[in-house]
Amino acid sequence: MSQQRPAHRAERLLRSQTAAGWAPCAADDLNATLADHAHCEKKAAASAIALINDYPSDDALVSALGRLAEEELGHFREVHARLLQRGVALGRDAGDPYARALLARVRQPNDERKLDRLLVCALIEARSCERFRLLAEELSRRGEQDLAAWFSRLEASEAGHAGLFVHLARERFGAQADARLDALTRDEASIVASLPNLPRIH
Numbered sequence: 289m290s291q292q293r294p295a296h297r298a299e300r301l302l303r304s305q306t307a308a309g310w311a312p313c314a315a316d317d318l319n320a321t322l323a324d325h326a327h328c329e330k331k332a333a334a335s336a337i338a339l340i341n342d343y344p345s346d347d348a349l350v351s352a353l354g355r356l357a358e359e360e361l362g363h364f365r366e367v368h369a370r371l372l373q374r375g376v377a378l379g380r381d382a383g384d385p386y387a388r389a390l391l392a393r394v395r396q397p398n399d400e401r402k403l404d405r406l407l408v409c410a411l412i413e414a415r416s417c418e419r420f421r422l423l424a425e426e427l428s429r430r431g432e433q434d435l436a437a438w439f440s441r442l443e444a445s446e447a448g449h450a451g452l453f454v455h456l457a458r459e460r461f462g463a464q465a466d467a468r469l470d471a472l473t474r475d476e477a478s479i480v481a482s483l484p485n486l487p488r489i490h
């Protein structure tokens with residue numbers, strides 16, 4: 289089985305690659321990585337619902353993010369079931385310094401805030417997509433084919449989500465969306481570079 293997999297288009301949104309040491313570190317303590325992963329999926333669902341809550345009259349956004357929230361909650365349940373199979377309790381959410389640093393870049397005036405929230409979601413999805421690919425490759429090398437195939441499936445789903453958030457941003461903000469995406473991708477790369485390799489998704 290080939291261990292190098294082609295990257296999804298969503299990864300082209302990113303300006304940097306994850307450090308080579310991250311995937312072995314995440315695979316070495318898979319229970320910790322999966323517990324963090326479960327919280328990531330839960331927060332992805334929650335942030336989609338928060339967007340629905342804040343932009344209720346944006347019909348297309350509400351429809352698309354309603355579907356997305358359902359998928360993310362489905363992912364959460366899959367990760368949780370795998371944790372339970374492994375005899376691991378979920379545990380409390382230790383927080384996510386990566387997402388927090390990115391969300392700190394969200395500007396406050398209403399329009400800018402909406403644009404930035406959509407783009408930050410797009411980047412988090414794109415980075416998750418890259419990391420699921422790296423983890424799938426690492427697990428495949430270690431003979432964990434079932435887990436590797438599962439992460440590859442999640443990778444494809446997060447790639448679709450990244451594309452959806454960019455689409456929603458462009459549809460509402462036109463060229464402004466691309467200019468802002470360019471700035472936020474630089475910020476995202478410097479945030480990723482500042483974080484240590486840990487058994488977590490980000």
Ligand SMILES: [Fe+2]
Pocket residue numbers: 329332359360363445446
């Ligand atoms: Fe997900």
Ligand SMILES: [Fe+2]
Pocket residue numbers: 332360413445446449
């Ligand atoms: Fe997602």
